[in-house]
Amino acid sequence: MALVRVKESRGAADHLVCEVTSRGAADLLVCVVESRAAAQNNDGLWCFVESDGAATSKICWVPSRGAAGLLICYVQSRAAAGWTHEHPLKGRL
Numbered sequence: 001m002a003l004v005r006v007k008e009s010r011g012a013a014d015h016l017v018c019e020v021t022s023r024g025a026a027d028l029l030v031c032v033v034e035s036r037a038a039a040q041n042n043d044g045l046w047c048f049v050e051s052d053g054a055a056t057s058k059i060c061w062v063p064s065r066g067a068a069g070l071l072i073c074y075v076q077s078r079a080a081a082g083w084t085h086e087h088p089l090k091g092r093l
Helices: none
Strands: 002-006 015-019 028-032 045-048 057-061 070-074
Touching: none
Parallel strands: 002 045, 002 057, 015 057, 015 070, 028 045, 028 070
Antiparallel strands: none
């Protein structure tokens, strides 16, 4: 389940994330959903939450690919969302 809380501080985040525009460059293709239930059991479906307590992952956006532990590319389709290859964060978001 990916209930994501965005943090301003790198130190407060679980993961440093960089958004890329190319699907081929991304580790994870992400589709944003409004429902927490829809985000269950799929790292590629992200539901943004407002509290740390509700979040399963806290992220901080970084501008550099080199500084990021995860590269994401947004997609419109739930079916297209998911990992593009094996990654250490698979199943941990």
